[in-house]
Amino acid sequence: MRWHGAASPSRVRGAGLCLQGIFAGPSQRCPATEYNMASQLHALLGMSQAKPNLAVVALPEPYQEIEPRPLLAAELSQASVTFGLGESAVAALSETTLRIPDGEFLALVGPSGCGKSTILRLVSGLVQPSSGAVIVGGREVAAKALRLGMAFQNPTMLPWLTIEQNVMLPLKIVQPFRAQFHKEKRGGFRDKVHALLAQVGLQGFAGKYPWQLSGGMLQRANLCRALIHEPRMLLLDEPFGALDQFTREELWAILQELWLAHRPTVLLVTHDLREAGFLASRICVMSARPGRIIDDSSVEFARPRSIAMTFEPEFVALNQRLRELIVDARSARATTGSA
Ligand code: ADP
Ligand code: MG
Numbered sequence: 001m002r003w004h005g006a007a008s009p010s011r012v013r014g015a016g017l018c019l020q021g022i023f024a025g026p027s028q029r030c031p032a033t034e035y036n037m038a039s040q041l042h043a044l045l046g047m048s049q050a051k052p053n054l055a056v057v058a059l060p061e062p063y064q065e066i067e068p069r070p071l072l073a074a075e076l077s078q079a080s081v082t083f084g085l086g087e088s089a090v091a092a093l094s095e096t097t098l099r100i101p102d103g104e105f106l107a108l109v110g111p112s113g114c115g116k117s118t119i120l121r122l123v124s125g126l127v128q129p130s131s132g133a134v135i136v137g138g139r140e141v142a143a144k145a146l147r148l149g150m151a152f153q154n155p156t157m158l159p160w161l162t163i164e165q166n167v168m169l170p171l172k173i174v175q176p177f178r179a180q181f182h183k184e185k186r187g188g189f190r191d192k193v194h195a196l197l198a199q200v201g202l203q204g205f206a207g208k209y210p211w212q213l214s215g216g217m218l219q220r221a222n223l224c225r226a227l228i229h230e231p232r233m234l235l236l237d238e239p240f241g242a243l244d245q246f247t248r249e250e251l252w253a254i255l256q257e258l259w260l261a262h263r264p265t266v267l268l269v270t271h272d273l274r275e276a277g278f279l280a281s282r283i284c285v286m287s288a289r290p291g292r293i294i295d296d297s298s299v300e301f302a303r304p305r306s307i308a309m310t311f312e313p314e315f316v317a318l319n320q321r322l323r324e325l326i327v328d329a330r331s332a333r334a335t336t337g338s339a
Contacts, residue, residue, distance in 0.1 A: 079133060091289070098293060110287065157218060167197065196224045205217065236267065249307050278307075278310055287332065
């Protein structure tokens, strides 16, 4: 199977969904609902009944490269964010410098309210930095339409659409797929959606409605929707936070397989330190609000990683170290009263 909508780099350059333009102009204020809806549009813009540690079948072809990929997927240079003005101003993120190489799997961990989601919003262009600069895909973030995939704790499927239709949404919106989609070539896209659904163990569920699926299955479908339009970058904000531990672990394995197969750059915000250690190639720990990165370490465990690995002494030691950093950051907040 080929990806549809192939086009020359010049035709494709600048294509993709410019959510900043149509939905949430880069704004200092972006309430959670707007952010969540924006995410859906951004992907319109989002994976998951698998068996534990499912052996994932390779998709027929890897992502098609439509532009040369810059070495740095995203870069924050002394970027800070303050929401609001005057007495009601909230300093959400201290001046932060962060370079994210293309294809990296970066996890952001830290106390609640320290600015993790703010970093994702900066990278997505939903929020602009109050100072400093944010460069994504080699250009200033608001300067160019970005092809991003996003998934959050709440899968927010559209209830009147089937799973297949929900997963297809980004293809209806995001170029270069949109043009093909509207030329009634959706048959080929159906194969693509079914291949991805099968990859996350949802074969046979394409025609079901969201209410017919469990939370874990919906989150798998959500991940499919985040990836269907072949985004270079995947922004995941506590995507498995609402799931039970066993379902969560199944989804870690699926996400790892997908990342190994497609190598998008992933920014994962999570409170679960095992999740960060299992999935990430690098973990940044943030201080309490206004957040800054207080620890930046690479995670060298061999891939593919297994759940059993998370009980080995080296992994437990990493977990313990991260935990201590966060406990210290939380108690520093308690003494300064900054939250
Ligand atoms: P987290 O690390 O929990 O993801 P966030 O990045 O969502 O934290 O938020 C960082 C801080 O900024 C929090 O104190 C939050 O209340 C505040 N904040 C986030 N968005 C806004 C907004 N639109 N207006 C005002 N304050 C905000
Ligand atoms: Mg958050």
